[in-house]
Amino acid sequence: MIDNKTIAKFKDLPTPFYYYDLDVLRSTLDTLKKESEYSGYKVHYAVKANPNARILKIISSYGFGADCVSYNEIAASLEAGFDPSGIVFAGVGKTDKDIIAALNADIFCFNCESIPEMEVIDQLAAKLNKTASIALRINPYIDAHTHKYITTGIEASKFGINTWELEDVIKKLSLLKNIKLIGIHFHVGSQITRMSVFQSLCSRINELQEWFTSRAINLTSINVGGGLGIDYENPDKNPRFEEYFSLLNEFINLLPGQKLHLEPGRSIVGQCGSLISRVLFIKNGSNTTFAIIDAGMTDLIRPALYQAHHKIENLTSDGRMYRYDVVGPICESSDTFAKYIELPETKRGDLVAIRSAGAYGEAMASRYNLRDLPRAVFSDEL
Numbered sequence: 001m002i003d004n005k006t007i008a009k010f011k012d013l014p015t016p017f018y019y020y021d022l023d024v025l026r027s028t029l030d031t032l033k034k035e036s037e038y039s040g041y042k043v044h045y046a047v048k049a050n051p052n053a054r055i056l057k058i059i060s061s062y063g064f065g066a067d068c069v070s071y072n073e074i075a076a077s078l079e080a081g082f083d084p085s086g087i088v089f090a091g092v093g094k095t096d097k098d099i100i101a102a103l104n105a106d107i108f109c110f111n112c113e114s115i116p117e118m119e120v121i122d123q124l125a126a127k128l129n130k131t132a133s134i135a136l137r138i139n140p141y142i143d144a145h146t147h148k149y150i151t152t153g154i155e156a157s158k159f160g161i162n163t164w165e166l167e168d169v170i171k172k173l174s175l176l177k178n179i180k181l182i183g184i185h186f187h188v189g190s191q192i193t194r195m196s197v198f199q200s201l202c203s204r205i206n207e208l209q210e211w212f213t214s215r216a217i218n219l220t221s222i223n224v225g226g227g228l229g230i231d232y233e234n235p236d237k238n239p240r241f242e243e244y245f246s247l248l249n250e251f252i253n254l255l256p257g258q259k260l261h262l263e264p265g266r267s268i269v270g271q272c273g274s275l276i277s278r279v280l281f282i283k284n285g286s287n288t289t290f291a292i293i294d295a296g297m298t299d300l301i302r303p304a305l306y307q308a309h310h311k312i313e314n315l316t317s318d319g320r321m322y323r324y325d326v327v328g329p330i331c332e333s334s335d336t337f338a339k340y341i342e343l344p345e346t347k348r349g350d351l352v353a354i355r356s357a358g359a360y361g362e363a364m365a366s367r368y369n370l371r372d373l374p375r376a377v378f379s380d381e382l
């Protein structure tokens with residue numbers, strides 16, 4: 001909820017901007033810390049969801065690790081105080097520069113996605129006189145039942161190693177002297193709301209564990225990736241960490257000496273952020289009324305890219321309810337935040353909040369149309 005005191009302070013600020021409610025972020029982190037400590041699981045925050053420096057600092061202060069996908073994310077994580085021994089590095093296309101930065105930082109583990117990648121990490125590690133710890137990202141062949149662009153663990157995905165390749169991977173590994181296999185890694189997709197998807201993943205992991213055990217390969221790290229969804233219809237609702245953790249507890253069979261790792265992104269930062277925008281014009285179309293706002297797909301691309309739905313609230317009107325299409329100013333029709341939604345009578349100058357925008361919002365902003373990047377405003381600065 002964005003309270004009236006906060007709304008009053010928004011009135012003097014130039015829009016659009018991301019508003020981060022740090023009480024929401026901290027309470028989410030408190031729950032996550034409690035649940036992960038109780039289970040003995042290691043959390044690595046997926047930095048790509050929101051790499052804002054202040055947010056990173058707050059998350060690192062809880063002692064969590066980081067899940068990075070570029071050398072810049074590694075640098076930002078170290079800068080924010082994350083310990084290198086808690087950094088995992090993912091990506092289907094790591095560049096030499098990425099790999100060298102990760103080796104130099106002495107990160108915890110590379111999540112590897114192919115034999116050619118393993119070979120390059122081995123060569124670069126040899127040059128630097130290091131041994132790289134790696135986990136194999138295995139394609140679990142599980143449908144995440146989410147948008148196709150964020151489904152990552154089905155057979156057609158570019159991600160992960162296919163199980164039919166595992167035999168070759170193991171053979172190859174025995175020849176690579178500067179990498180050490182410590183675990184297996186999975187990531188089924190993002191914005192997963194069906195808990196049964198995670199249950200299927202647990203079963204898949206248990207099967208694969210048997211495969212490794214039967215070959216006397218000892219793994220210490222089991223990484224289930226991220227993907228826990230949030231409730232976009234109810235922005236004030238917390239992610240279902242408790243349910244998620246108890247499901248993992250119940251269905252994953254960890255072997256002695258194994259630690260379970262997770263990489264949540266969206267579930268940590270999604271609900272603490274809102275995109276705040278001003279209404280520029282109300283315009284009548286032939287079948288609809290457009291509320292044209294000063295935020296566009298350059299500030300928040302999720303509706304245009306994933307047909308994502310964000311709850312929109314008019315913060316400054318409590319008039320009669322009418323139907324609006326809420327659209328941005330960018331020169332293309334995908335620049336639409338919501339169609340035919342009910343809002344109290346909306347006028348030029350009203351402030352609207354596009355809720356649940358803390359994850360993959362500011363992080364994906366662009367300067368298309370040479371627009372300014374959205375600013376960030378934190379609740380404790382108002």
Ligand SMILES: *Cc1c(COP(=O)(O)O)cnc(C)c1O
Binds near residue numbers: 048225264
């Ligand atoms: C994007 C990503 C995550 C985070 O996903 P969320 O849905 O934001 O939790 C974790 N791990 C990997 C490998 C990813 O690509």
